[in-house]
Amino acid sequence: MLSDIEIAQGAEMKLITEIAEELGIQAQEIEPYGYYKAKVTESLFERTANQPDGKLILVTAINPTPAGEGKTTVSVGLGQAMSKIGKKAVLALREPSLGPVFGIKGGAAGGGYAQVVPMEDINLHFTGDIHAMTAANNLLCALLDNHIQQGNALRIDTRRILFKRCMDMNDRALRNIVIGMGGAFNGVPREDSFQITVASEVMAILCLASDLEDLKTRLGNILVAYNLDGEPVYAKDLQAQGAMTALLKDAIKPNLVQTLEHTPVLIHGGPFANIAHGCNSVRATKLALKLGDYCVTEAGFGSDLGAEKFFDIKCRYAGLKPSCVVLVATVRALKYNGGVPKTELTKPDLEALKKGIVNLKTHIENMQKYHVPVVVALNQFYTDTQEELDYIAEYCKNLGVETSLCEVFAKGGAGGMDLARKVCRIADTQESEFEVLYSQDLSITEKIEKIAKEIYRADGVKFLPKVAKALQGFEKLGYGNLPVCIAKTQYSLSDNPQLLGKPGHFTITVSDIRVSAGAGFIVALTGDIMTMPGLPKSPAALKIDCDNNGNISGLF
Numbered sequence: 001m002l003s004d005i006e007i008a009q010g011a012e013m014k015l016i017t018e019i020a021e022e023l024g025i026q027a028q029e030i031e032p033y034g035y036y037k038a039k040v041t042e043s044l045f046e047r048t049a050n051q052p053d054g055k056l057i058l059v060t061a062i063n064p065t066p067a068g069e070g071k072t073t074v075s076v077g078l079g080q081a082m083s084k085i086g087k088k089a090v091l092a093l094r095e096p097s098l099g100p101v102f103g104i105k106g107g108a109a110g111g112g113y114a115q116v117v118p119m120e121d122i123n124l125h126f127t128g129d130i131h132a133m134t135a136a137n138n139l140l141c142a143l144l145d146n147h148i149q150q151g152n153a154l155r156i157d158t159r160r161i162l163f164k165r166c167m168d169m170n171d172r173a174l175r176n177i178v179i180g181m182g183g184a185f186n187g188v189p190r191e192d193s194f195q196i197t198v199a200s201e202v203m204a205i206l207c208l209a210s211d212l213e214d215l216k217t218r219l220g221n222i223l224v225a226y227n228l229d230g231e232p233v234y235a236k237d238l239q240a241q242g243a244m245t246a247l248l249k250d251a252i253k254p255n256l257v258q259t260l261e262h263t264p265v266l267i268h269g270g271p272f273a274n275i276a277h278g279c280n281s282v283r284a285t286k287l288a289l290k291l292g293d294y295c296v297t298e299a300g301f302g303s304d305l306g307a308e309k310f311f312d313i314k315c316r317y318a319g320l321k322p323s324c325v326v327l328v329a330t331v332r333a334l335k336y337n338g339g340v341p342k343t344e345l346t347k348p349d350l351e352a353l354k355k356g357i358v359n360l361k362t363h364i365e366n367m368q369k370y371h372v373p374v375v376v377a378l379n380q381f382y383t384d385t386q387e388e389l390d391y392i393a394e395y396c397k398n399l400g401v402e403t404s405l406c407e408v409f410a411k412g413g414a415g416g417m418d419l420a421r422k423v424c425r426i427a428d429t430q431e432s433e434f435e436v437l438y439s440q441d442l443s444i445t446e447k448i449e450k451i452a453k454e455i456y457r458a459d460g461v462k463f464l465p466k467v468a469k470a471l472q473g474f475e476k477l478g479y480g481n482l483p484v485c486i487a488k489t490q491y492s493l494s495d496n497p498q499l500l501g502k503p504g505h506f507t508i509t510v511s512d513i514r515v516s517a518g519a520g521f522i523v524a525l526t527g528d529i530m531t532m533p534g535l536p537k538s539p540a541a542l543k544i545d546c547d548n549n550g551n552i553s554g555l556f
Contacts, residue, residue, distance in 0.1 A: 004111050004556040008119035011260050019258050023090070023291050030256060033127050036118050039253040040266075040287065042211075048290040054088075055427040056289060056320055058372075059298040060307040061328040062363050063500075064490050065336040067345055070111060070379045070409060071328045074416070075298045077114035077408020078326065078377075078423065080261040081416035082294055087424055089263060090292030091116070094280045094300065095130060095255070095270035096123045097198040099170040099533055101555075102541035108270070111556070112409035114416075116257055116265050120552045129206075130168050130197055130270065132251040136219075136244040137166045137202040143240045144224055145180070148188050154237055155227045158190045162514065163224040163235075164531075168197040172534030195531035199275040202244075204485075204519035206252060207269035207281040208317055215252055216245040218518040232477060235518070254284040261413050264291070273300025274490040275531045277309040277521070282318040294424065301490035303327065303363045304455050311370050312436050312451075313483050313521055321434050323427040325367045325374045326419070328406075329360050331384040331392065337501045346383040353388055357395055358502040362493060364401055366455050371433040373426045376403040377419050402426075440481045444471055444513075447484045448524050452508040456493045460507050467513045467524075474515050474522065482515070487525045495527030 002010070016038045020030050029044040059075040075091065082089035093116065096108035101123050109116045109123055116122055125131065140163060148156055167174070174194035180187035197203060201222055209215035220236030227233055235241055254268035268284035271277050278300035279285075288295035299306030307325070314320065331353065332345040338356025340349055360376070367374045376396050378389060393403045404422050407415030438450045445463070452458040463471070474480065491497035494506045512525040525531075535541075543554035 004115060005119060005553065007113060007260070008115050008117050011117050013117055014258060014262050016256060016258070019262065019264050020256060023264050025256075025291070031253070036257065037121060037127060038256045039127060039250065040256055041253065045283070045287060048287070051290045053289040054293040054295055055323040056285070057294055057296045057324050057326060057423055057427060058307060058310060058322050059296060059326045059328065060303040060310075060367070061301070062333060062359050063302040063304065063337070063492060065333045066342050067330070067332045067336060069328050069330050069333050071298055072108050073111045073114045073409050074326065074328045074377050074379055074406055075296055076110035076116055076259050077406065077413060077416040078419055079263045079265070079296045080114060080259050080413030081408065081420035082296070082424065083261065083263045084413040085417055085420050085424070087420070088293040090288040090295055091259070091263060091265040092280050092285045092288040092295055092297040093265060093267050094298070095126055095267050097130065097196065097270055097272070098124070098168045099196050099198070102535070102544070103170045103533065103539055104536045110259075113260060113412035114408040115260050116267065117260060118257070120555060122257065122267060123555060126267070127255050129251040129255070129268070132247050133200065133202045133206060134166055134168055134197045136247040137197065137200050139244055139247065140222070140224065140235055140238070140240045141165045143238050145187055147238055154233055155229070156225045156233055157228050158188060160226040161190065161192075161224065163222060165192065165194045166197045166200045166202075167194055170196065170533040170535045172532065175530065175532045193532070196272075196533060198270050198272045199531040201516045201519050203269065203271050204277055204516055204521075206248060207271055207277070207279060208314070208519055209252065210282065212245065212249065212252060215248060216241050218520070219244045220518070222518040223515055252283070254281060254287060273306035273309065275487045275529060277313050277485050278306035279310050279314045282314060285320065286318065294427065303366055304493055305488060305490055307367065308437070308451060308455050309485055311434075312438065313485060315434070316436050316483060317520065321432055322372050323432045324423050325372050326377050326423060327360075327363055327367060327374055328377045328379055329392070330379045330381060331388045332381060334360060334392070339500070348385045348388065350387060350391060353391060356501055357392065359493070359500070360392070361395075361399065362457065362502045364396070364399055369437060369454060371435055373430050373432065374401050375419070375422055375426060376401055377406045378403055379406045379409070440483060444474060444480055444482070444484060444522050448486065448510065451484065451486055456488075456508060457502065458494065458506055458508045462507050462509045464509070464511055467510050470513045474513070477515075479515050479517065479522065483521050485516070485521045485523050487523060487529045487531070489527060489529060495529070
């Protein structure tokens with residue numbers, strides 16, 4: 001069996017100029033980065049602004065397991081399948097982070113015969129967007145520390161600096177550091193920390209900004225610290241937003257690539273869903289809606305994280321109205337939620353499946369709370385038995401939800417044609433009555449409790465004392481009307497990764513709270529979640545190599 005990278009390297013790609021032309025994009029509306037990838041220019045946004053929107057399809061999933069569910073693979077396969085049945089589809093996906101690529105999870109370009117190419121480029125440096133965000137983020141940090149070193153005219157309290165440095169790599173040693181050591185010449189010593197770039201506010205801002213002007217305004221509104229009088233200090237007080245915008249002027253342009261079957265893909269932005277808002281950029285999604293009759297997009301991890309944030313943050317701010325939700329599930333993931341260890345998932349176990357299927361039921365019910373039609377995509381593996389597949393289909397039928405057996409990993413678009421037909425039929429015939437879960441008029445505490453009880457099914461929320469104090473400060477500064485972005489483990493509906501299926505009688509603990517004033521949301525950290533991951537005992541990086549001709553191997 002060929003590996004993902006071997007399949008991708010054997011693909012016959014079209015020139016990106018051909019992909020653009022087939023999509024109706026004019027030659028002067030793209031900026032090629034080599035032969036097979038390009039950025040789209042602002043003139044394309046201007047020309048298509050008055051075109052009607054296509055249908056928005058969100059692909060999400062049940063809680064992920066160590067066995068993998070293939071959400072991105074299904075997203076890519078669905079787009080390819082729509083093309084096969086004669087529909088004009090455009091994918092809008094996130095860009096992979098180098099953290100998972102070199103860590104354990106892997107990339108985010110799909111798998112098997114449902115991949116986005118050039119796969120190596122997309123999973124590594126791509127067009128440099130994430131590097132630009134890292135540079136802009138750290139420029140603000142450098143300006144902040146330089147301001148303190150050069151007399152501190154803003155009287156910044158070094159004990160109350162909020163903004164953190166970042167890098168796009170898993171490096172636990174940088175979670176807590178001390179900077180400015182070595183004497184007065186080297187700066188003012190203080191505690192600091194790093195977070196991974198995809199969890200940074202700069203990433204969130206770029207993904208939510210409507211244009212370059214909006215980007216600059218949002219960057220200026222980043223709350224970086226408090227002064228000695230307890231007053232807020234923003235990036236605009238440091239006059240940082242102009243230079244930061246200069247670093248991001250190209251990064252704000254979405255990237256155009258293709259699938260193995262030449263379906264067009266816009267890849268732009270890549271915030272994690274467990275520690276950030278988990279959606280690709282608003283700009284890419286809106287452009288895909290203008291260019292295609294259907295835009296297929298995804299939200300990270302399970303629907304309790306990515307989909308909730310897609311609806312309550314991205315759709316709220318961008319005015320998007322999803323037409324259909326595709327909920328990805330697998331037999332083996334449901335058996336894992338039923339208590340079967342990873343090593344035993346290939347063995348038939350209908351009883352474990354019956355026990356674990358409550359996880360799927362909860363995700364279906366959660367998506368229905370947003371009043372959007374749901375289709376369950378059963379991502380098939382060769383070890384699945386017909387009895388197990390039939391049980392899931394009948395279970396979903398009793399819930400009033402259609403299912404579709406998905407074989408896009410092995411067959412590409414041909415393995416997802418039934419799913420494509422069902423999704424298109426629902427999107428075209430059923431009117432979405434989408435509405436967000438909560439009103440912005442609720443207090444921050446009430447919003448967090450609403451998500452915890454309605455989506456996670458918690459009994460309640462515990463706020464640590466420092467969180468309660470910070471919340472009062474945010475309300476006082478006028479941030480009480482912002483939506484909330486909850487950072488939580490992806491492996492469980494609760495904040496404890498060990499509680500599988502549908503946990504009962506648990507409390508969500510909010511351990512820290514932050515405001516992303518530029519992005520426009522409150523970040524609530526729960527349980528033991530951290531914004532700088534660490535590498536596993538055997539990182540994927542140990543298997544990746546490059547020969548003398550520049551050919552990459554071991555990348556999945």
